[in-house]
Amino acid sequence: MKIGVIGTGNIGKVIIQILRKANHDVKIANEKDPKFLKEFANEIGAEAVTVENVVKDVDVVFLVLQTKNIPELPKGLFEKVKKGTVVVDVSNYYPYRDGKIEEIENGMIESDWVSKQISFPVVKSFNTMLSHSLFLNGRPIESKERLALAISGDDIKAKEKVADIINSVGYDPVDIGNISESWWQQGGSPIYCTDLTKEELLHWYPKTKREVLPDRRDKITELYFKWSEDVTLAEQIKDLRTVFQSDLE
Numbered sequence: 001m002k003i004g005v006i007g008t009g010n011i012g013k014v015i016i017q018i019l020r021k022a023n024h025d026v027k028i029a030n031e032k033d034p035k036f037l038k039e040f041a042n043e044i045g046a047e048a049v050t051v052e053n054v055v056k057d058v059d060v061v062f063l064v065l066q067t068k069n070i071p072e073l074p075k076g077l078f079e080k081v082k083k084g085t086v087v088v089d090v091s092n093y094y095p096y097r098d099g100k101i102e103e104i105e106n107g108m109i110e111s112d113w114v115s116k117q118i119s120f121p122v123v124k125s126f127n128t129m130l131s132h133s134l135f136l137n138g139r140p141i142e143s144k145e146r147l148a149l150a151i152s153g154d155d156i157k158a159k160e161k162v163a164d165i166i167n168s169v170g171y172d173p174v175d176i177g178n179i180s181e182s183w184w185q186q187g188g189s190p191i192y193c194t195d196l197t198k199e200e201l202l203h204w205y206p207k208t209k210r211e212v213l214p215d216r217r218d219k220i221t222e223l224y225f226k227w228s229e230d231v232t233l234a235e236q237i238k239d240l241r242t243v244f245q246s247d248l249e
Helices: 010-021 039-042 067-072 110-118 131-136 154-170 179-185 200-205 209-225 234-249
Strands: 004-006 025-029 060-063 086-089 123-125 147-150 172-175
Touching: 004 123, 010 025, 010 131, 025 200, 039 172, 060 234, 067 110, 086 110, 086 154, 123 154, 123 179, 131 234, 147 154, 147 179, 147 200, 154 172, 154 200, 172 200, 200 234
Parallel strands: 004 025, 004 060, 060 086, 086 123, 147 172
Antiparallel strands: 123 147
């Protein structure tokens, strides 16, 4: 599949690498001049281009940006994409980092806000796993250890495309509803960064209420600043499961 990725931070680079490992044709861009990405792009077999070009002639575009940076994308960026192009929102809103965004603070679903900023519908996915876990844990189909990634969106065909990509990089896709239900994937939910199988994800995602997510999300920030540099991925997942699942048993 032809894929464009906007954003080359930790999670962006991981997504780019696993897409290339699965033999997708990948173009990458960030807010800098493409020449600053050429070394990384050449190493993994991707193409470094401008933001304007990364959305052209592709099947899927991944938005892997901090929430505060999404309004800084060029206006009308998605006006001339080819018919059927899917945009995947991988962002997660954190007020300590993004500043308080009034519409989200007042209850707008994060992906609705993203869609409004870019004037284009989005599919929410790839946002519910830590970058190290996403890089390390892809498994073949039918593997008992295969983890799952949730998908939310309003267009069935768009979600099918994203599901195909998820399968190709070693995870089980789980459709949990329309974009209005993508809050199940937001920070603070029991499926957020807790490394679940398909069966576990289906069990846990309906276990919490939307109104409690902001307070629960803030606990992630507390954990982040508590973790030392030598804390293992397994310890991080254990902490996150304790915080976001133990009170919902």
